[in-house]
Amino acid sequence: MILVGVVAVVGLAVVTLLQLQQREGRRLGQGEQVYHVAEAGIHYYRWHLAHNPDDFTDGTGGPGPYVHEYRNRDGEVVGEFSLTITPPPPGSTIVTVRSSGRLNGDPVGNRAVVARLGIPSLTRYAVAANDVMRFGSGTETFGEIHSNNGIRYDGIAHGLVTSACSTYDDPDHTGPNEGCVHTHQPDPNAVFLGGRQYPVPPIDFNGLTADLSVLRDEAIANGIYLTDSSAEGYHLTLKTDGRLDMRRVTAMANCSTRRNIFLPWYPSYSVGTESSFTYLGGSSLNVPIPSNGVIFVEDDVWVDGQVNGSRVTIVAARDPLTTGDAQMIVNNDLTYTNYDGTDAIGLIAQNNFSTGLFSEDDLQIDAAIIAQRGRAGRYYYGVPTAFGPYYSPSGCGTGYYNRAVFTNNGAITTNRRYGWAYTDGTGYAIRNLNWDADLQFAPPPFFPTTGSFDVLNWDEED
Structure with missing residues (x-):
C-alpha cells in the first residue's frame, strides 16, 4: 500500500509538472x-x-x-x-x-x-556625383562613393564604390570601353577595399531644386535671408559661441588667371576687401545663428570658422533657382568642435563649390557639401609658362599653385566632375575624404534626402 501511494504521488507530480510546462510553453508562445x-x-x-x-x-x-x-x-x-x-x-x-x-x-x-x-540624406555617400569621376592615386576615401556615370579610381577606397552606368568609355584616354567602376592600378583588390558594384539606381539631381525652395522659405520665415549684395557677395564666419559675423565682399584679391590666350580671365576667388553692413537695424557682426539653422544667401558666399554645438545649413542660390549660378567658396578652415554628431554644417552651392587661389596649404572642411548644378573642387591655378597659364598682375599667384593637404570630414555631392588636384601636379597633393556617419540620418537642418524611410x-x- 505504501509503495502504491508513493507511485501515485510521483505520478501526480509528473502530470502536474507536464501541465505547468505546457502552460509555460503556451505562455512563452503567446509572448x-x-x-x-x-x-x-x-x-x-x-x-x-x-x-x-x-x-x-x-x-x-x-x-x-x-x-x-x-x-x-x-x-x-x-x-x-x-x-x-x-x-x-x-x-x-x-x-x-x-x-x-x-x-x-x-x-x-x-x-x-x-x-x-x-x-x-545625400550625406549617406562620402562622394556622390552626376558626372564622370576620376580619383587619383593621392586620394583615400572612407564611406560609399557613387556616380551616375563612370568612375576611375586609382587611390584607396575603404567603402563600396558604385555607378549607375552599365558601360563606360573613359574620356581620359583612348582604347576600348572599361567597367563603370575601374582602376588603372595593377591590383584592383588593393584599391576597392569595400568592393564595387554597377549598375545601380541613379541619384536624382534635378530634385534638388525643390529642396532649395524649401530652404529659402525656411530662411525667410525663421532663419537668415540675405538678398543680392550688389558687390562680389558675402563672407560668413561661424563662431564657437553660436554666432556668426557677416561681411559684404566689395572686391576679390587682385590676381586673375587664364589657361591660354584663347580663354577668358577668371579671378582668385579670394576675399580682397570687405566690410560689415546693417542687418535688421543693427550690425551684421556677432549675429546669432538662427534656431532653425538655415542661412540662405542670394549671392556668392565665402564661408569659414568653427562651430561648437551648432547645426547650420548655408545656401548660395540666385533666382531663378533652376538656372541660377551662385557659388560658394571656402579658402580657410571650417571645422567642428565636437565630432560626435553634435555639430553639423551643410554647404549648398547652386553652381560651383570651390576653393580659390589663396586657400590654406592644409585645408580642412568639416561639412556636407553640395554643388547642385556645378562642380566641387579647386579652380585650376597652374604654374605659369610662356604658353600659359598666365597671371595678372604677373607673378601674383607665386607660391599658391601647389597646395599640400585637403581634408573633408563630411560628404561631397557634385553635379559635374569634381577635383582638388590636376594631372600637372597643381592643386592639393593629398586629398582625404572622410565620411561622417553621424550625418546620414542626422544631417544638417533641412538637408536634401534620397530614398525612403x-x-x-x-x-x-x-
Whole structure:
C-alpha cells in the first residue's frame, strides 16, 4: 500500500509538472506572438510612410494612439497593435514609432517595441556625383562613393564604390570601353577595399531644386535671408559661441588667371576687401545663428570658422533657382568642435563649390557639401609658362599653385566632375575624404534626402 501511494504521488507530480510546462510553453508562445503583433505595427507604419512620407498622424489628422486590428493567415482578428508616433524635429527626417501589441484573451499582457525610422540624406555617400569621376592615386576615401556615370579610381577606397552606368568609355584616354567602376592600378583588390558594384539606381539631381525652395522659405520665415549684395557677395564666419559675423565682399584679391590666350580671365576667388553692413537695424557682426539653422544667401558666399554645438545649413542660390549660378567658396578652415554628431554644417552651392587661389596649404572642411548644378573642387591655378597659364598682375599667384593637404570630414555631392588636384601636379597633393556617419540620418537642418524611410534602430521596451 505504501509503495502504491508513493507511485501515485510521483505520478501526480509528473502530470502536474507536464501541465505547468505546457502552460509555460503556451505562455512563452503567446509572448512571442504578442511580440510579432507589435513588430507588425512597425512594419505597417514604415509602409505607410513610404506612401505618405509627411504624415505622422496615421492618416487621421488627429492625435494618437492609433489602434489597428491584427489578423492571422486566415483573416481572423486575433489581436491589435497601438501606435504612438513622435514626428521628426524641424530639419530632421527621424520619426520615432512605439508599437504596443496585444492578443485577444492573452493573460500575458502587452509587449511593445520602439523604432526610429529615417530617410537617408545625400550625406549617406562620402562622394556622390552626376558626372564622370576620376580619383587619383593621392586620394583615400572612407564611406560609399557613387556616380551616375563612370568612375576611375586609382587611390584607396575603404567603402563600396558604385555607378549607375552599365558601360563606360573613359574620356581620359583612348582604347576600348572599361567597367563603370575601374582602376588603372595593377591590383584592383588593393584599391576597392569595400568592393564595387554597377549598375545601380541613379541619384536624382534635378530634385534638388525643390529642396532649395524649401530652404529659402525656411530662411525667410525663421532663419537668415540675405538678398543680392550688389558687390562680389558675402563672407560668413561661424563662431564657437553660436554666432556668426557677416561681411559684404566689395572686391576679390587682385590676381586673375587664364589657361591660354584663347580663354577668358577668371579671378582668385579670394576675399580682397570687405566690410560689415546693417542687418535688421543693427550690425551684421556677432549675429546669432538662427534656431532653425538655415542661412540662405542670394549671392556668392565665402564661408569659414568653427562651430561648437551648432547645426547650420548655408545656401548660395540666385533666382531663378533652376538656372541660377551662385557659388560658394571656402579658402580657410571650417571645422567642428565636437565630432560626435553634435555639430553639423551643410554647404549648398547652386553652381560651383570651390576653393580659390589663396586657400590654406592644409585645408580642412568639416561639412556636407553640395554643388547642385556645378562642380566641387579647386579652380585650376597652374604654374605659369610662356604658353600659359598666365597671371595678372604677373607673378601674383607665386607660391599658391601647389597646395599640400585637403581634408573633408563630411560628404561631397557634385553635379559635374569634381577635383582638388590636376594631372600637372597643381592643386592639393593629398586629398582625404572622410565620411561622417553621424550625418546620414542626422544631417544638417533641412538637408536634401534620397530614398525612403529605413529602420535606424529597433528595441523592445521593458
